[in-house]
Amino acid sequence: MKRNISLFLAFVLAQWLMAAPKIQQVEPLNWWTDMQLPLTLMFHGEDLADAQVSVQQIVKGKAVRGACLGLVPTGQHNAESPNYLFVDMAVNQPGTYRITLKKGKKKATCDYVILPRREGSRERSSFTTADVVYLIMSDRFVDGDESNNSTKDTREKADKNNVNGRFGGDIQGIINSFDHISRLGATAIWPTPLLCDDEAAWSYHGYACSDYYHIDPRFGSNAMYRQMVQQAHAKGLKFLMDMVPNHCGAAHWWMADLPYQNWINRFPEFTNTNNVFTANYDINASEYDRLLSNRGWFDHPMPDMNLENPDLLKYFQQWAIWWIEYADLDGLRVDTYPYIEKIPGSKWLKAIRDEYPNINIVGECWTRPAPAVAYWQSGTKNFDGFDSHLPTVMDFPVEEAIRQALENDGNYWGGGLTKVYDAMTMDYQYGDVNKLLTFLGNHDMSRIRDAVKDKDIRRVKLAYVLLATMRGIPQVLYGDEYAMTSKGEDPNNHSYLRAPLPQGAEVTAEMQDMFDFQSALFQWRKTEPVLHSGKTMHFLSRNNTYAFFRYNADEAVFVFANASDESRRVPTETYKEILGRYNAVGVNPMTGGKVDLNRTDIEVPALSTLVVKLKK
Numbered sequence: 001m002k003r004n005i006s007l008f009l010a011f012v013l014a015q016w017l018m019a020a021p022k023i024q025q026v027e028p029l030n031w032w033t034d035m036q037l038p039l040t041l042m043f044h045g046e047d048l049a050d051a052q053v054s055v056q057q058i059v060k061g062k063a064v065r066g067a068c069l070g071l072v073p074t075g076q077h078n079a080e081s082p083n084y085l086f087v088d089m090a091v092n093q094p095g096t097y098r099i100t101l102k103k104g105k106k107k108a109t110c111d112y113v114i115l116p117r118r119e120g121s122r123e124r125s126s127f128t129t130a131d132v133v134y135l136i137m138s139d140r141f142v143d144g145d146e147s148n149n150s151t152k153d154t155r156e157k158a159d160k161n162n163v164n165g166r167f168g169g170d171i172q173g174i175i176n177s178f179d180h181i182s183r184l185g186a187t188a189i190w191p192t193p194l195l196c197d198d199e200a201a202w203s204y205h206g207y208a209c210s211d212y213y214h215i216d217p218r219f220g221s222n223a224m225y226r227q228m229v230q231q232a233h234a235k236g237l238k239f240l241m242d243m244v245p246n247h248c249g250a251a252h253w254w255m256a257d258l259p260y261q262n263w264i265n266r267f268p269e270f271t272n273t274n275n276v277f278t279a280n281y282d283i284n285a286s287e288y289d290r291l292l293s294n295r296g297w298f299d300h301p302m303p304d305m306n307l308e309n310p311d312l313l314k315y316f317q318q319w320a321i322w323w324i325e326y327a328d329l330d331g332l333r334v335d336t337y338p339y340i341e342k343i344p345g346s347k348w349l350k351a352i353r354d355e356y357p358n359i360n361i362v363g364e365c366w367t368r369p370a371p372a373v374a375y376w377q378s379g380t381k382n383f384d385g386f387d388s389h390l391p392t393v394m395d396f397p398v399e400e401a402i403r404q405a406l407e408n409d410g411n412y413w414g415g416g417l418t419k420v421y422d423a424m425t426m427d428y429q430y431g432d433v434n435k436l437l438t439f440l441g442n443h444d445m446s447r448i449r450d451a452v453k454d455k456d457i458r459r460v461k462l463a464y465v466l467l468a469t470m471r472g473i474p475q476v477l478y479g480d481e482y483a484m485t486s487k488g489e490d491p492n493n494h495s496y497l498r499a500p501l502p503q504g505a506e507v508t509a510e511m512q513d514m515f516d517f518q519s520a521l522f523q524w525r526k527t528e529p530v531l532h533s534g535k536t537m538h539f540l541s542r543n544n545t546y547a548f549f550r551y552n553a554d555e556a557v558f559v560f561a562n563a564s565d566e567s568r569r570v571p572t573e574t575y576k577e578i579l580g581r582y583n584a585v586g587v588n589p590m591t592g593g594k595v596d597l598n599r600t601d602i603e604v605p606a607l608s609t610l611v612v613k614l615k616k
Contacts, residue, residue: 020106022046025253026099027315028322029213031091032117036355037321039089040314043101044254045108048085049078051101058096058111071097071114079259079311086311118328126331126360127188127238129434129532132468132522133475134186136174137443138194138219139204140498141478144172151217154196155251156203158218163488163495166204171220171228177501178235184481184515185522188238190333192443194219198251199301205494206242207335208249208301212319226327238330240362241323245316245348246339247302255303263312265295265304272296273304277338277367281375281384294341307344317351324356337363337390338376349378349389362392362437362473366444370397370426379431395436395472398423402440402466406452406459409544410563416544417563420466424538424548427471434533438472440464441480443498449483450491457483457510458607461517462561465609468521469550469559471536481518482511524589528613530555537578543568545604549578556582558597558612562604570602570610582614589613 025044053073056063075088085101094116100109127133143149149158149168159165174191181189193206196216206216215225229239248255248264258264273296279285280293297304307313323329332352337345353359365376374380377393401423410416427433440448440463452459460483467474479501488496502511525531530552538548544564550557556578562568572579575597584597588611595602595612604610 021048021051021101021103021108023048023101023108023110026110026112027213028318030113030115030326031089031322032115032325033091033094034117034122035091035321035325036122037317037351039091040311040318041087041089041099041112042259042311042315043085043087044083044257044259046083047103048101049082051085051103051108053085053087054100054102056098056100058098063098068097069093070095071099071112080261081257081259083257084259117325121325121328122356123358124328124330124356125358126356127240127473128360129471129473130526130529131187131238131473132185132525133188133190133240133437133473134181134184135439135442135475135477136189136191137169137478137498138174138191138206139169140167140500141169141191142173142177142501142503143168143170144174144176145170145220148218148220154198154203154216154218155200156198164202164204166218167500168218169500170218171215171224175228175231178232178237181237182235184476184519185526186476187236187526188240188330189232190240190242190475193242193244193335194225197249199249200251202301207244208247208251208299209244210249210251211253212248213322222326229327229329233328239327240331240333241327241329242333242335243320243323244335245305245307245320245345246336247298247304250301250303252303259311260309262306262309265297265306267296270297270300273298273339277365278372280338280342281372281382281386294339298336298339304339307341307348313344313347316348320348320352321355324352324359331359332361334361334363334390336366337388338365338367342386342388346386346388353389353391360391360435362394363388363390365393366396368397368400370423370429373397374426374429374431377431377435380429381431391432392435392437392473393430395438397426398436398470399439399441402463403448403451405563406463408453409565411544413542417546417561418540418542418544420546421538421540424470424536427536434471434473436472437475438467438470439475439477440467441477442475443477444494446491447477447484447486447497448480449485450497455485456607457514459563460514462563462607462609464518464521465559465611466546466561468525469531469557469611470548471534471550474522474525476518481515482507483514484511520590528557528589530557539574541571547571547575549575551578551581554616556614558586558610558614560604560610562606562608565606567603567605569600570597570604572597572600572602579614582616584614586612586614 022045055068070093072090158168196211197203197206198210274292276293279290401419405419486497487499534550534552547560
């Protein structure tokens with residue numbers, strides 16, 4: 001009897017001495033009814049392993065005892081760290097629920113909200129070939145609220161005199177620029193990441209995330225982000241979120257206490273990715289190269305995430321879906337997509353598209369030639385049967401061809417606009433050639449005006465006519481509507497090319513002329529379905545010109561680009577096979593003047609274009 005009493009007292013003492021569980025994070029922050037993806041909550045805190053989980057509904061501010069049918073735990077498992085607990089939940093009805101984690105007689109609680117899903121959310125539309133995407137470098141764009149340039153709870157403070165520092169661009173600056181973006185003719189906005197990036201230096205770019213569920217306070221707040229998207233929609237603008245599942249930042253809170261040792265890819269010493277994307281489909285590739293491509297770190301402050309860990313994969317699936325649902329987003333851009341483990345990356349995207357069948361997602365697949373890019377686009381008939389579930393890829397091959405065509409006089413075999421023709425001949429490689437994001441530059445490469453010969457504005461305009469009339473979804477880098485140049489000696493230096501958008505008196509007459517040119521071009525493009533979904537027929541020339549038709553059964557747009565340093569005759573007789581389908585007397589949409597393509601004496605001046613709209 002005494003022995004039993006002693007055991008009982010020892011048990012009671014053990015329960016009394018047991019540390020109380022503490023909850024510090026619960027992610028996702030909330031959830032919704034009627035979602036495709038089952039909910040798994042990740043609890044992080046202190047001593048959460050093996051906790052008993054129970055749920056009560058909050059009614060009129062009080063937790064109701066008894067069985068809860070609205071949010072029901074269906075399973076749980078520990079991580080390697082004792083400070084995490086993953087709990088599967090069945091979501092049955094909206095409400096506020098009190099979740100209790102109990103160990104012995106000690107417990108921790110948190111309230112969790114389930115919301116009714118927005119009507120029509122699953123069927124939401126997305127950005128398409130009818131759109132023009134405007135890319136913003138968030139910290140450098142426009143400082144709309146100087147009061148949040150530095151905050152107490154973030155380490156790096158604003159310093160506009162430090163080219164590598166934070167300048168203060170923010171959500172309010174984006175909101176303030178909606179009218180400017182609309183006047184340009186852009187219809188969708190892609191800001192670089194606005195989530196927390198709390199690195200001590202170089203945090204301005206935002207690609208080293210320290211909290212996947214909170215907007216960086218130097219940009220604004222979650223509520224302000226959602227308000228920005230709502231206001232964009234009211235202006236007829238769509239909104240994309242830039243997501244980075246490949247790596248987090250070294251300052252992320254979980255780096256001090258990883259759930260699993262394989263939550264990130266680890267090496268005895270710092271090991272970069274080898275950037276060998278080809279290893280994903282190269283039949284001769286070594287396993288060494290294949291693994292290093294996906295598991296090497298992007299940079300020192302960017303730990304490489306291991307999506308082969310099933311809990312991390314589920315975490316990222318829920319994270320992407322949460323932001324789409326919470327903020328009512330119109331699409332996603334995925335950073336450094338081929339760096340992600342290939343099969344888990346495909347599963348990540350499939351979960352998002354299962355939740356939102358019509359959503360468009362564009363991936364950064366920075367490689368060449370076209371077959372290497374096409375491999376990553378969903379619908380491409382890959383030899384190994386791989387489907388990325390990535391609808392849209394960035395058209396780096398044509399971007400490179402346009403730049404190379406205009407960086408010199410092109411007077412050599414295969415030079416000039418022949419490069420563009422050659423790049424376009426690869427269109428057969430893609431699963432859907434219209435779902436290519438076309439562009440002349442982005443925040444990671446020199447500005448288009450710095451790239452063309454002599455920084456000649458005529459060459460920049462020629463490039464933009466090509467961008468506006470080719471197949472695909474055009475993207476414009478902020479500031480390029482003003483033909484901005486880098487503020488430093490090296491046009492490839494990221495920090496210098498990412499200068500703030502000129503405002504007020506900073507906008508010169510030349511800048512305004514370029515804006516007006518692009519605005520006329522993109523506003524016209526909105527009204528031309530043949531540019532959104534028409535086919536392409538192009539014609540080779542060795543005299544540094546390039547001609548093509550975008551066409552359907554009823555109409556066509558003819559484009560003749562002359563990148564040579566002298567005027568060129570348009571060889572209209574060459575185009576009989578397609579000209580015969582339409583009335584050859586058309587209209588130049590830029591001038592409103594009539595153009596008769598029956599004539600054989602049409603001259604296009606040096607470094608310029610001719611655009612003609614044709615109808616049956």
